[in-house]
Amino acid sequence: MERPDLPFPKVMLFDWHGTLVNTHEAMYQAIEEMLSQVDELDLVRHLRPEAEAKTKEDEKLLRYIRIFRHLHPRVLAEQRISRTDIFDALFGENEEANAIAHHAYNECYRNHYGKVYPFQDGVYDYLCYLKKLGIKIGVVTNRSREFLDHELAHIDNGRWKNLFDTSLCGNEARRYKPAPDPLIEAIESLDESVGKEVWYVGDSLTDMITASKADITSIFYNGALWDAEWFEYTFSVVDHDKHRPDHIVHSFDDLIDQVEAAQGPIDSSLTAQRPARLAPLQPPPPREEPDWHPALAKLTYPRVVLFDWHATLVDTLDAMYHAVDDMLKELRELGLLDHLVEPDHCKSPDDMRLVEYVRDNLSLHPKIKLDRKISRTDIFEILFADNQAAKQLAHQGFTKHYRKYYGTALPFEPKVKQVLEGLRGLGLTVGVITNRDREFFVHELNTIDGDGWADLFDTDICGDDTVKRKPHPDQVFKAADNLDIPLGADVWYVGDSTTDVIAAKSAGITSVFFNGALWDQPWLNKIFPGNERYPHKPDVVVNDFSEFWAMMLSCRRKHHEKLATDESQ
Template identity: 60%
Template structure:
């Protein structure tokens, strides 16, 4: 804990609930996952905050990931340090109506899972008892609904907490959610007082600190997520009004703050803090970290590019909704078209997940729910899993898909904000830029004119579609054709940037440089699973980039080094 200015003597200490006093992450994450999978039908996709209005880089990634995949970013799932309120504030900004819709949907889902609750850190009950011995009024002001909070407070620590908490306010008892200060005002009104610095509000999030500041009470940031100092500096530097009066890493450090108050005001409390405080309990431990893949640009050594070819769907643009709708429509036709009998033997699948997909399609003629929930693989990858080396079966599958895609295609968004600027930048530094897609030309030509009001139509020096060559990816025909049209032979000086295993196979078998675009944010473990590099599945990317800022930095670094291999 850093030294802080002397704080006002508290009469009341209010706490946030989840992430401060208790851990309900398991139930929260599950309910959030269910909620995000339904944001399209809730009409909330179009109300996601534009990336240009996001506060931090992590918020940008979160908004983009939810827009594309309708689920939490893997970093959030692994580290488990942010609340649903923080997430809704990050992705909807000041759109109170959208946030209210999201909270209502979340509460409906949470009803299925709540009840799994435990103290956030060891010794919470003992610290609350110590605060009571010091004569302090203890309260909770939470965005939790009363239905859930009452059950949780009676459940945690065998029901020993209710006698330790004097006043509580839940989100469904006020008009607005935090960071509106109403919830603190309402809580204090229960003891006939009003917000002032002699009330401390202890919470674990940026929004909690804004709430405290808006209410004019003392803001204490509980660093239960074990964020490092650089992150905290970034978090609070943009908005001075959000800066906490103190940062604590454990409830033991809260007792330290109270002891400092008493040292300067000996009559602040009816008992001596040092004697009232419980034995030391350790702080929360840092969560697991999201591990970046080991094909990272920082360790890559690539040939200087003359031509950079890009995949279309899920690399340059987002057409996920239309693609999955069309796959849903075409799979029931597998039986009558004779394709059901041509599914690969699941025993020959690359991974257990691939085998499950084959068996599920064979039995139910639809995608496995996990595939639909993840929204991370393309129809080409799906067909590769289902039909393996059977080129004729894949051709038929693509043709059936196209019939159904015609009913859904049309809405096309850049995969990231600023993709067009990257493409323009590549051309400005003298590189040739091309596009490779398994889309039929009929669809691609419509989509390239639809994205960003037609401003992409002249960005590419060469464009090769699925029906322009005898074979589609993962066969390298399309890449070879594009390179030839630009006057190049297959070689490492031609980069192919794509998001799928199919793209990597096409690049490597064609002897091009493979840049895997990890827009789905797979971690290192998963990338090793889909690119095992063994005798049966030898193809691995030359480098992995997680977004276009990394790709741009990689390209510039390569140009500066001027590598030729």
């Protein structure tokens, strides 16, 4: 990829963020805030069609932002991709949309900017050494002048302020990068000519495109520590092949080495002033996650995705807790008080305390109703364990009281409907399995979001459609019969309770635990111990629908890559 025979630079221009300095935290906060405004900014209509995305990553980013109006969790976690690259993926060369996006970003950035650090140790000393070699240096950035000047005044206690021979910001150029205008204008401000004796050092694909269009030398600063496979993939795409960097450097020591190689013999008095070499940059240590974390889970791409209803797709918690409490007041009349599980049969001390409180007070503990984390089905599982007859009576009692309260079902998250539509857009079969009785489910299904969601599901199985409810797998089996499909790992069941996990694993399908209640890791380990008595554990845990969608797209990509590999063999 690299072309190492480079001319000695008369001018070296640098990108700012991600190359010379680190302002990641403020930048990503501002992008997230700006993306939440794309509707009111009328930018949705300017988003590139996914079919026109330049790379698979761009396609995934587009689809994710189109649904959730914020960045993919992995992008936020890695903090490797620049603001300009994000906007290029979203809007391409649409100058109107880019101008609106950059202006909105600047408005948001005012709420977050301030902290700025050298991207690596010794940057100031390296820049001073370049000047001693007779090289004019400058900054060309899409950042606005007010932010650059503020950051120049504060970084390293202000000693960078008078370091550069020129600087040009995005709001000063005729067009933003990746248009070549900012580089050309900066070179002209130094009374120099455009050519290969001008180097542009940047950390992004956009920077390389900008340098290529300006017909100057492009140097990719790999501060994000992308591997060789990333470079080969990124610059092998047809539109990007002609913008391959002239050279890749992994540190400022590498950059100085390349400059010295281009110059030839250097006076020993100068080389003695070269900054001491520093240890190479190191990637952050890998995060340790449980094997059910989305980043680690080994999942089969689904043909069918089945969902629980309450506390997964919709929120009916107020009505549910009212009805459970009313039913618990009648435990004695229903003949269920004597069927409460014995303490030594409880899964955990917390379960034992719940049973004891119900036995003594015939109601739920106030903290349970305040936390709104545990489902009706899980409550009944804790109270009656494997006693199917007792659970059946409890569900009947609940149903009687639920008629007094039900009516309003709200989407559990604002973008749930778009996720369901997105799954169908991927060609997947989508269904619902719920312990809710059909009379309530049908009402909620047809009234949620005003127009209802009935057209989003290929099948729905309710608690009174089978003899046994979850955690028994009967409802899963009935869904498979309705869809005329075999059960296996390519059928996913997404639910928020231990009973959903048990039903899925008992049926031999993939269990996705939807942790909308945001249980912490110790609690998850407690409710899914994976021991002989309680062997069922989810295949993966997701905390919200944005994480679920990110996982789905990643799984889809791996699936298509495997298919392509298999076809080529």
